[in-house]
Amino acid sequence: MPTTLSRRAAVAGRWLGAVALTYLGLLAVTFFIGRVIPVDPVLAIVGDRAPEHVIERVREELGLNEPLPVQFAVYVGKALQGDFGTSVLTSQPVWLDILKTFPATFELATCGILIGAGLGIPLGVWAAVRQGGWADHVVRVVGLIGYSVPVFWLGLMGLVLFYARLDWVAGPGRIDVAYEYTVTRVTGLLLLDAAMAGEWEAFGNVISHLILPASLLGYFSLAYISRMTRSFMLSELSQEYVVAARAKGLSEARIVWRHALRNAAVPLTTVVALSYAGLLEGSVLTETVFSWPGLGLYITNSLQNADMNAVLGGTIVVGTVFVGLNLLSDLLYRMLDPRTREAL
Amino acid sequence: MSSKLVFTRRALSMAALSTLAAVAVSTVPAHAATPKDTLVIAAAFDDIISLDPAEAFELSAGELMGNGYERLIRYDVDDPSKLVGDLAKSWDLSADGRTYTFELKPGLRFASGNALTAEDVVYSLQRAVLLDKTPAFILTQFGLNKANVAQKVRQTGPLTLTIETDRVYAPSLFYNCLTANVAGVVDKKLVMSKEVNGDMGYNWLKTNFAGSGPLRIRDWRANEIVVLERNDNYYGDKSKLARVIYRHVKEAATQRLLLEKGDVDVARNLSPQDIEALASNANVRMATTLKGYLTYFSLNQKHPILSKPEVREAMKWLVDYDALGRTLLKNIAVVHQNFLPVGLLGASTEKPYKLDVAKAKALLAKAGHPDGFKVTIDMRTIQPIQGVTEAIQQTFKQAGIQLEILPGDGKQTLTKYRARNHDIYIGSWGADYWDPHTNADTFARNPDNADNAKSKPLAWRNGWDIPEMTKKSDAAAMERDGAKRAKMYQEIQAEFRNTSPFVILYQWATVTAMRSNVDGLKVGPTSDGTFLFKVSKR
């Protein structure tokens, strides 16, 4: 009879193996993509004017003349030692670049999902409870607008209205130029850094910069989250146990929040996790409109210049985020719904 | 069954959230305009990859080099045909036309405080040749290479040096090349102290500063911000501003909003629509500069139809230059039909071509294609290139030519072009240094048309085999008489207009929008000609 400890260890071991395989798969596919893209990576480094011999020399230096599997093995070997290569575009080690750009996206996406889920779930519940009524339709249309309107349009309109005309929020960028050197970047999360340094004026400034893009992202995830919440709630509310609970005299509020939502929470965690992951992946267009130096811009720029070290590094980060979120939602499943506990 | 009670909690939490938000926002102080002693510029500078003058060659980096690093001579921004001594007090050319001598001004210092002598100048030039990065060709084209640079570039005294070329070149060509960023002088002592494994400080200087210019580069965070600071060790008039900050803003509309609000003082990449809209804004001023950049489309001569001379000419009659100039290019470009941009010695302003569908059809019929043909064009999806290409697609249609647009991102289309895999390519080219040879070298010279040629100028990329014109361009590069040189380039341009597979469309004119309290900002024709140290704010 295997002890609990060895069973737990086996589970952990399987999980680690799965994660490692995912990473390897990610890296391999990215590598392959790098070769399939019809862009010459040397171009980004030397530019269009370089004489032929400079191009050849740089190609040698980068090891681009080696066969593909060799290049891959070299990369993986170095990565395991913590060396993720240097970005050709920024001349910095890739891990340093990521350390700078990821917190920006993380801060934005987290605020975004807080708004999106914080508003989206209650709105979805409301729409489900008032199914068919005007509230249901309003929520639907409001959500749909957020989903079918181009990001850049909404972002620019937001800037024009709230920044240019009304002066309620600060403009593009993460922080005003005036505070540029007052906040030392420790974590890269400006809210945290400003708070730790006690720079409350800068803190307020950062919030002012964050509010508009975070609301934008929040609005987009709100559309999806509220719809899915409505859908799951509707399935739950049509179950027999709800009828039974009502017959037993439980208040409607208790039924909705304590029981139906609790059950709907199971698939809802996937939905929220997916939304969060989507936001973290870095909305390139939002970052473009708001001049937000985040991961999305970094990865896209690198991809367009075939800066594969940077792309690979970005992929690893995004991959890690997904693995983490998957793990989180799997754990939440098992906490919330005993029926799923046999899954592993 | 009332569901009203369901929402007491929700209503409460909503109220709580919105109050928090309101409180947070209201604690934000009203944003201040930019500080008086700081110039804030909104620009897109994701093209910077290095701050080392021996390596930096793109537009944005060029501007930083122009303000941070000095060289022996510069050209006068108001009259580019005149040369002005930067670090050099005087210069001279030997009788045989091959040895140039320079004498430096005394008492010069770097931003670091170290003295600037001929040793640093010699070191910098040798370093550029030895590192052999992309812009090194500007110097090595005079016969300098790793083996001989130590002898050819020599220090002859504490403040004097000589440079020896392998042949006689037009002196204007040589001096113009020395005004380029690659000839920027770096602080030998500082750079060597950061040397690792004999790299001549290359890995350090990529992201650091070792110059003597009026503004030193304090910070570069890629795709985010660049900070320049006044250099108090500068020999000339110190910068009026204490700092210049570049904010990376990619979107033109965002730049415009920032400028209108006063959160930036200057916006560099506005679109024609933004320019029109801001014309009526009392707080904003515009300044236009003709740049040394051209946009053209070219026909691959390896294509069976496009290589026919009648077809080449027909294409030139199938572009509505005037309409383009009136509409898509208004304010941001000037129609131009020669390979030398206006401002360079010998540049021609002849514009013989206009939209003439009948003529084009007759030419096509003569070439055996009276009903037109199908062909593709590789296009970058940026404006105004995309708009211009779509307009050309329309005019081509009138003569029966079906143009299929293959959109791509910049590096994609470039990779295809360099491999000669295109039918038609639409792109741009800019002067590397302010001398006609820079463009003649690439448009009108093709020393070797083979697939594995050692040099691949634009003429090569289109498979245009021109042994005669190559000789003429070489001769023009070596002509010592200025007036004669100009005349030679006029002839080459005339022949080029008639026979080349290049259809030159327009020359760029950048518009810089600035707040009306900004004085002294003038954007130069080359990237290093924008002198921020002359700017002040009222």
Added chain:
Amino acid sequence: MTAWRDWLLTERPQSRRQAALGRAYAVWRVFARNRLAVAGLLIVLALVVMAFTAHLIAPYGPTDGVLDQRLQPPSAAHWFGTDDQGRDIFSRILHGAGITLTVVVMVAVLAAPIGLLVGTVSGYAGGRIDAVLMRLTDIFLAFPRLILALAFVAALGPGIENAVIAIAITSWPPYARIARAETLTIRRAEYIEAVRLMGAGPWRIIWRHVMPLCLSSMIVRVTLDMAGIILTAAGLGFLGLGAQPPLPEWGAMIANGRQFVLDQWWVAAAPGAAIFLVSLAFNLLGDGLRDALDPKANR
């Protein structure tokens, strides 16, 4: 007429076919009672008709433009104004209806079934199969979407067909994840047990019983995604991939109208409104279908 109705709705159908047709008719009746859903259906049909008759109703050709007429505001001559090449926007919208609808439907038709299949099989089978399929899904999910789409389009070349494939390939993983989540919840239900006891094999169970239950949330997700797909195509258009100019694909039109948003708002507004309308229509349709197909709904 009543004879048909009685035949369809009889409680004792004589053949399989009659039963199936009867069920379909019953679903239609529930659907038809939902006025909004019917409105959605009508809009979609109108769009389809527009797509086919564009060349008849459009006042101008979609690619004919006069440069000097560019960026005109809406007027009698040009109902939605002109774009930056001087082309009539209204005509372009009409001609683009077909292209855009095709893109959206193709992506949905490619991505949703794959996701549904992978998700349900994975959730039901559990064990090794679940692990392998989820690994595969995770790899695709963990990929920054843009990279995958960019890579495929870059490799396959520009063009709307390749953009469709690229978008579809990046769209199926979320469907799989959701389907798996629902399957995990369903698979221990009693009626599944009952069917299994009756001797149904796993494929039959998945196909006949599990999938229909997942269908409703699938439909909601897919209909919500319609607008997102068009906008993803627009996003690819920003980066130089996707529809080739001068194709009047709505996403490409929005991408183009981006530079004029502040002053010539109509260039992006018309395709934007059109996309919103399509999104709304499909969404209403999807909701109506979901309510009608729900086996537990009251008839």
